[in-house]
Amino acid sequence: xxxxxxxxxxxxxxxxxxxxxxxxxxxxxxxxxxxxxxxxxxxxxxxxxxxxxxxxxxxxxxxxxxxxxxxxxxxxxxxxxxxxxxxxxxxxxxxxxxxxxxxxxxxxxxxxxxxxxxxxxxxxxxxxxxxxxxxxxxxxxxxxxxxxxxxxxxxxxxxxxxxxxxxxxxxxxxxxxxxxxxxxxxxxxxxxxxxxxxxxxxxxxxxxxxxxxxxxxxxxxxxxxxxxxxxxxxxxxxxxxxxxxxxxxxxxxxxxxxxxxxxxxxxxxxxxxxxxxxxxxxxxxxxxxxxxxxxxxxxxxxxxxxxxxxxxxxxxxxxxxxxxxxxxxxxxxxxxxxxxxxx
Ligand code: AQP
Numbered sequence: 001x002x003x004x005x006x007x008x009x010x011x012x013x014x015x016x017x018x019x020x021x022x023x024x025x026x027x028x029x030x031x032x033x034x035x036x037x038x039x040x041x042x043x044x045x046x047x048x049x050x051x052x053x054x055x056x057x058x059x060x061x062x063x064x065x066x067x068x069x070x071x072x073x074x075x076x077x078x079x080x081x082x083x084x085x086x087x088x089x090x091x092x093x094x095x096x097x098x099x100x101x102x103x104x105x106x107x108x109x110x111x112x113x114x115x116x117x118x119x120x121x122x123x124x125x126x127x128x129x130x131x132x133x134x135x136x137x138x139x140x141x142x143x144x145x146x147x148x149x150x151x152x153x154x155x156x157x158x159x160x161x162x163x164x165x166x167x168x169x170x171x172x173x174x175x176x177x178x179x180x181x182x183x184x185x186x187x188x189x190x191x192x193x194x195x196x197x198x199x200x201x202x203x204x205x206x207x208x209x210x211x212x213x214x215x216x217x218x219x220x221x222x223x224x225x226x227x228x229x230x231x232x233x234x235x236x237x238x239x240x241x242x243x244x245x246x247x248x249x250x251x252x253x254x255x256x257x258x259x260x261x262x263x264x265x266x267x268x269x270x271x272x273x274x275x276x277x278x279x280x281x282x283x284x285x286x287x288x289x290x291x292x293x294x295x296x297x298x299x300x301x302x303x304x305x306x307x308x309x310x311x312x313x314x315x316x317x318x319x320x321x322x323x324x325x326x327x328x329x330x331x332x333x334x335x336x337x338x339x340x341x342x343x
Pocket of ligand 1: 210
C-alpha cells in the first residue's frame with residue numbers, strides 16, 4: 001500500500017513553551033506546511049501523564065494553540081486541534097497497548113528520566129506514553145513526523161508497533177484488501193542546528209518545560225529584559241569561542257549557545273564561528289540576546305494578542321478536531337474490522 005504523504009506532530013500543554021520547543025519543533029512545523037498536508041496537535045492526553053492542575057491545563061492548551069498560530073501555522077490549511085477532542089487517539093492507544101511489549105516500553109529513556117528513582121509512583125500513563133504517541137501518528141497514517149532529537153526513540157517504537165500490527169494481523173489484512181499493511185513506516189524528520197537545545201544552566205541536560213530552574217530556559221513568553229538576563233547568566237567556560245566547530249567539542253555550553261545563535265539566524269555553526277571565532281562570551285552573549293529578542297518579540301506579541309481571545313482559539317481547536325476525526329474515522333473502522341471487533 002502506498003500512503004499519501006502526511007505530517008503529524010504535537011506539543012504537550014504541560015508548562016511554559018521554550019526556545020527548544022520553538023526551534024526543535026514549532027518553527028519546523030511551519031516550514032512543512034508548504035510541502036505536505038499537516039496535522040498539528042496539542043497533546044493534552046500526554047500532558048496528564050504527570051499531574052496538571054486543571055485550570056493550568058486549560059490555559060496551557062490555549063497557549064500552545066496561540067504559539068502554533070503566532071509562529072505561522074495556518075489553521076485553514078493545516079489541522080490544529082487538541083488530542084482529547086478526538087477519541088480515536090485513546091482507542092487506538094489501547095489496541096497498541098496490546099501490540100507493544102513491556103520490554104520495549106521498559107527501554108524508553110524518557111520514561112526512565114521522567115520517572116526517576118520513584119518508578120513505583122509514576123503513572124501507568126507515563127509508562128504507556130509511547131503507545132499513545134504511536135496512536136497519534138498512525139490514526140492518520142502519517143508518513144512524516146518533525147520532532148526534536150529527544151523523540152527519536154519514540155518514533156522508532158512507533159515503527160516497531162506499526163510493523164508488529166501489520167505482521168500479526170497480516171492474514172486478516174490480506175483478506176480485507178490491505179495486503180501491504182494498514183500502517184506506514186513513519187519517518188522522523190530531525191535535522192537542523194537546534195534539534196536538541198540544551199539547558200542554559202547545564203549543557204548536558206536538554207532545555208525542558210519541567211526544569212525547576214526558570215533560568216535554564218528561554219520561555220516564549222519572556223520579555224526582552226528576561227531574555228537578556230538569562231543569556232547573560234547562561235553557564236559558559238572561560239575560553240574564547242573557537243574559529244571552527246571542531247573546537248566546540250568538549251565545550252557543551254559553548255556549543256549550545258552557538259547552536260542557538262545559528263538556528264535563530266537561520267545559518268550554520270560554522271558561519272557563526274566565522275564571525276565570532278576568537279570573541280569572548282562578553283561579546284557573543286549580548287549579540288545572542290539581541291538576536292533572540294528580535295526573533296521572539298513579534299512571536300510573543302502575537303501570542304499575547306491571540307491568548308486574549310480564548311473563544312477564537314477554542315473555535316480553531318473545535319474546527320480542527322472535526323477535521324482530524326474525519327481522517328481518523330475510516331482508519332479506526334479498518335482497525336476494528338482487522339482486529340475482529342463486532343459492530
Ligand atoms: N530542548 C529541546 N530541543 C529541541 N527540541 C525540543 N523539544 C522539546 N524540548 C526540546 C521538542 O518539542 C516538541 C514538543 O515537546 P513536548 O512538549 O511534547 O515534550 P518534551 O519533549 O518532553 O518537551 P519538554 O519541553 O522537555 O517538556 P516536559 O518538561 O514537560 O517533558 C517535541 O518535538 C520535542 O522533541
